[in-house]
Amino acid sequence: MNQEIQALKQNKTWEVVDLPPGVKPIGCKWVFRIKRKPDGTIDKYKARLVCKHTKSLYGLKQASRQRKKEFTNQISGYGFVQSSHDHCLFVYTHDEVLMALVIYVDDILLTGNSEGHMVQVKQFLHDKFAIKDLGNAKYFLDLEIDRTTSSIHLTQHKYIWSIVVDLYLENATAAHSPLSSDWTSKDPNSPLLEEASLYRKLVGRLLYLNFTRPDITYSVHHLSQFMQAPTVSHYNVALHIVKYIKGTPHHGLFYSADNNLTLQAYCDADWPKYPIIRRSVSGYCVFLGTSLVSWKSKK
Incomplete structure (x- = not known):
């Protein structure tokens, strides 16, 4: 829980402002989850601080949308172009360098044909959002990725x-x-x-x-x-x-x-x-x- 609070502060997820007159704040709660590796063993314990969405009103701009927009702007500023077919996909092309970046909430998958450029992208993202590099992809959104020097099996x-x-x-x-x-x-x-x-x-x-x-x-x-x-x-x-x-x-x-x-x-x-x-x-x-x-x- 302390790690989650520190990450929220470091990423500037919210701003503390005065409550408007006559408005009641929306409550929040902790959600706990055990994240497991593909073989079923425990990877880590995860705590999330979430808004009680049943108390929110339709039409109000949520912080998550603003956060996503900010991330999109940062990625676009680096040179990535958002796909018109899938808004979670961003593609970078320059000379012979090709990179693709996929986003789902706070999970990111990055691939490309230049190891050096990918290292630069990860450092760029880390400077902006304090990301955690999990290394070569093995498990992503219930997709199991078995990679060797000769093939990839999904x-x-x-x-x-x-x-x-x-x-x-x-x-x-x-x-x-x-x-x-x-x-x-x-x-x-x-x-x-x-x-x-x-x-x-x-x-x-x-x-x-x-x-x-x-x-x-x-x-x-x-x-x-x-x-x-x-x-x-x-x-x-x-x-x-x-x-x-x-x-x-x-x-x-x-x-x-x-x-x-x-x-x-x-x-x-x-x-x-x-x-x-x-x-x-x-x-x-x-x-x-x-x-x-x-x-x-x-x-």
Whole structure:
């Protein structure tokens, strides 16, 4: 808690001002969390001082937004350009130097083709915000990064296992495919799921797996279309997908260092397979050499 307070003061997270007449301050509370390494061992104990958001009013400018704007201005001043496609991505290009910086709240991922320039960027950020350099990326937002001199392998093994445990499926038999061959979009005899929030939460967690698991993209895309009124059948299909990823936890994306820059794209469509929606579902995947870099399933 003391470390968190000192970090907030050092980064000048707030300014102490007089309270306007007739206004009551919003309270705050401590939130404690245990951060773990990819293997499950304890990395560190984390304390956060947060605003009680249930007491805040819509429309008031929050300090976090101001802080994000300040960070963006500093990065832009260094020469990084914010992506118009993903506002969390900043790219720096100069001569033959290329660097990419990704931000999520207070987590930052930096990569590039110049070690010297990256050291300068980290020092620049440290001077402005007192950052902590955690070294080569191994775990970032539930993405596990296994890097060698010849390749990079991205998986979400720990994240998958957390889903399995939360659903009490540790001893369930693993499924051999994301969907069974006889599955249809709607079972007319299946009743509505009483707790639809369970379904929405599970599908949301499966959607996050799409970052490293293109093999479930088609299946999860179908399930995401029934968020408003899911049935028991839909929920059982979602559980089937969980049983599938339980048996394939180490599947992910593999990027070889020995690769070429040949761009290849593939696409396909099911041509109104399901009579209920009467629309096609198309999908595509794009490879740079042997590395899968983009994919999607869409109605």
